[in-house]
Amino acid sequence: MxxxxxxxxxxxxxxxxxxxxxxxxxxxxxxxxxxxxxxxxxxxxxxxxxxxxxxxxxxxxxxxxxxxxxxxxxxxxxxxxxxxxxxxxxxxxxxxxxxxxxxxxxxxxxxxxxxxxxxxxxxxxxxxxxxxxxxxxxxxxxxxxxxxxxxxxxxxxxxxxxxxxxxxxxxxxxxxxxxxxxxxxxxxxxxxxxxxxxxxxxxxxxxxxxxxxxxxxxxxxxxxxxxxxxxxxxxxxxxxFVGASNFWDGFANGGRVVLPDGQTVTTSLSGEVRVMIRPHNLALRPAAGQSSSWTGLIRFRRHVGALMEYEIELDAEHSLRAVALRDGSVSSLASGDTVSLSLRDPAACIVFPRS
Ligand SMILES: Nc1ncnc2c1ncn2[C@@H]1O[C@H](COP(=O)(O)OP(=O)(O)OP(=O)(O)O)[C@@H](O)[C@H]1O
Ligand SMILES: [Mg+2]
CATH class of the missing domain: 3.40.50.300 (P-loop containing nucleotide triphosphate hydrolases)
Structure with missing residues (x-):
C-alpha cells in the first residue's frame, strides 16, 4: 500500500x-x-x-x-x-x-x-x-x-x-x-x-x-x-474508479508490451496483461491516405468545455475514449471519420495483470 x-x-x-x-x-x-x-x-x-x-x-x-x-x-x-x-x-x-x-x-x-x-x-x-x-x-x-x-x-x-x-x-x-x-x-x-x-x-x-x-x-x-x-x-x-480509463489487452514479453502504434511500455509482468491508457494520452490524426497500424472510426464526439471527447470504435467489440484540447488540430475531426491513434507518452501507461 x-x-x-x-x-x-x-x-x-x-x-x-x-x-x-x-x-x-x-x-x-x-x-x-x-x-x-x-x-x-x-x-x-x-x-x-x-x-x-x-x-x-x-x-x-x-x-x-x-x-x-x-x-x-x-x-x-x-x-x-x-x-x-x-x-x-x-x-x-x-x-x-x-x-x-x-x-x-x-x-x-x-x-x-x-x-x-x-x-x-x-x-x-x-x-x-x-x-x-x-x-x-x-x-x-x-x-x-x-x-x-x-x-x-x-x-x-x-x-x-x-x-x-x-x-x-x-x-x-x-x-x-x-x-x-x-x-x-x-x-x-x-x-x-x-x-x-x-x-x-x-x-x-x-x-x-x-x-x-x-x-x-x-x-x-x-x-x-x-x-x-x-x-x-x-x-x-x-x-x-479514479479518472476515465481505457484498457487495452495485450501480451508482455521480455519486460515489454508492444502497443498497436508500435510504441512499447515497459513492465515487470509477463504474459497476458491489461494496459491502462488515459483518454488524454491518445493522440488522433486523420488517417486519410497514409497506412497506419492503429486506426479507428469516430463514433461520436462531445464538447466538454474547452475539451473535445471522442468515442472511437476499433472493431465491433472494442472502443476507446480520447480527449483533446479543442484547438485547430482536432476540430476538423468529426463523427464517421477514420483516425489513426498513437500514444502521447508510453511511460504514462500502467500495466496490470489480466485476471
Ligand atoms: N444498519 C444496517 N443493517 C444492515 N445492513 C446495513 C446497515 N447499514 C449499512 N448496511 C449495508 O452495508 C453496506 C455498506 O453500507 P454503507 O452505508 O457503509 O455504504 P456507503 O459506502 O456509504 O454507500 P453510499 O455511497 O451509497 O452511501 C451496504 O450493503 C448496506 O446495505
Ligand atoms: Mg454512504
Whole structure:
C-alpha cells in the first residue's frame, strides 16, 4: 500500500476494523490512519462501507473486531457524546423552527454552557463560515450553500478534534458544489482540523483531499495523494474508479508490451496483461491516405468545455475514449471519420495483470 507523504502524528488510527450486519461483512479488516491536520477522503462506490466506517469512528456503531484509536486512545468504550468527533451528514438536517444562531448554539446548550459563552462561540463559528449577519434567519430563508455552512458551523462550534463529513455537498448543484469544495478545504486548513471526508465523486476527492483512500468491499484498496492515486493506480479497480480509463489487452514479453502504434511500455509482468491508457494520452490524426497500424472510426464526439471527447470504435467489440484540447488540430475531426491513434507518452501507461 502506498502511504503518501507522512504529515504528522496519527490522530485517527483504525486497526483491522470489522463490521458485520447479519451475514454481510461490510468492513473487512479495514485499516487506515488520518494524520494531524490532513483531509483524508474515503472514496468508493455505493455500498462499499464508507458511511459504516464513519459511523464507527463517530461511535454510532461498534465494530465487531479491531480498534479505533483517537490520539492513541481506544475509543470503543467511549460513548458518542464524549468523543471529540463532529459529524456533518449528507442531509444536514437543520432544525427548521430554530434560527441560524439557535441551530449553531444547539450543541453547546445541550452541554449546559453559560449563555454569554455560547453567544461568543456562535458569533465566532458564524464568522468562520462567513455567515455573520444571518443569525436571525430561519433555514428556509437560506440558500442551499448557506444551509450547508450553518451545518458546518454547528459542528465547528463544538471544537471537535476530528471532523467527519459524509457526502456533505450532495444536495447542492454542480456550481455551488465546486465553490463549497474550495471554501471548505480552505476553512479546514485554516483551522488545522483533522478531517475525514466521504464521497463517491472522484473529482471531488481529487479537489478536496490531502490523501485519498479508495475503498473496495470494506477494505482500503489504495491510500495515497491525489497524484499517486491518479497517476499510479495500484489496480485496474482504482484506475477505473479514479479518472476515465481505457484498457487495452495485450501480451508482455521480455519486460515489454508492444502497443498497436508500435510504441512499447515497459513492465515487470509477463504474459497476458491489461494496459491502462488515459483518454488524454491518445493522440488522433486523420488517417486519410497514409497506412497506419492503429486506426479507428469516430463514433461520436462531445464538447466538454474547452475539451473535445471522442468515442472511437476499433472493431465491433472494442472502443476507446480520447480527449483533446479543442484547438485547430482536432476540430476538423468529426463523427464517421477514420483516425489513426498513437500514444502521447508510453511511460504514462500502467500495466496490470489480466485476471
Ligand atoms: N444498519 C444496517 N443493517 C444492515 N445492513 C446495513 C446497515 N447499514 C449499512 N448496511 C449495508 O452495508 C453496506 C455498506 O453500507 P454503507 O452505508 O457503509 O455504504 P456507503 O459506502 O456509504 O454507500 P453510499 O455511497 O451509497 O452511501 C451496504 O450493503 C448496506 O446495505
Ligand atoms: Mg454512504
Amino acid at each position: 502506498t502511504t503518501g507523504a507522512a504529515r504528522g502524528a496519527p490522530v485517527v488510527d483504525i486497526r483491522g476494523a470489522v463490521k458485520r450486519f447479519a451475514d454481510l461483512t461490510v468492513l473487512d479488516h479495514c485499516s487506515l490512519t488520518a494524520q494531524e491536520g490532513e483531509i483524508l477522503t474515503l472514496l468508493g462506490p455505493s455500498g462499499c462501507g464508507k458511511t459504516t466506517l464513519l459511523r464507527c469512528i463517530a461511535g454510532f456503531l461498534t465494530p465487531d473486531a479491531g480498534e479505533i484509536l483517537i490520539d492513541g486512545q481506544d475509543t470503543i468504550p467511549i460513548p458518542v457524546n464524549r468523543r471529540s468527533v463532529g459529524v456533518v451528514f449528507q442531509s444536514y438536517a437543520l432544525f427548521p423552527h430554530l434560527t441560524v444562531a439557535r441551530n449553531v448554539a444547539y450543541g453547546l446548550r445541550m452541554r449546559g454552557m453559560a449563555a454569554s459563552e455560547i453567544d461568543k462561540r456562535v458569533a465566532t463559528a458564524l464568522a468562520t463560515v462567513s455567515l455573520t449577519g444571518f443569525e436571525a434567519r430561519y433555514p428556509s430563508q437560506l440558500s442551499g450553500g448557506q444551509q450547508q455552512r450553518v451545518a458546518i458551523a454547528r459542528v465547528l462550534v463544538l471544537e471537535p478534534r476530528v471532523l467527519l463529513l459524509d457526502e456533505p455537498f450532495n444536495a447542492l448543484d454542480a456550481k455551488l458544489r465546486g465553490t463549497m469544495q474550495m471554501e471548505l478545504r480552505q476553512l479546514i486548513k485554516r483551522l488545522g482540523i483533522t478531517a475525514i471526508f466521504v464521497t463517491h465523486d472522484q473529482e471531488e476527492a481529487l479537489t478536496m483531499s490531502d490523501r485519498i483512500a479508495v475503498m473496495r468491499a470494506g477494505k482500503i484498496e489504495q491510500l495515497g495523494t491525489p497524484e499517486e492515486i491518479f497517476d499510479r493506480p495500484r489496480s485496474a479497480y482504482v484506475a477505473d
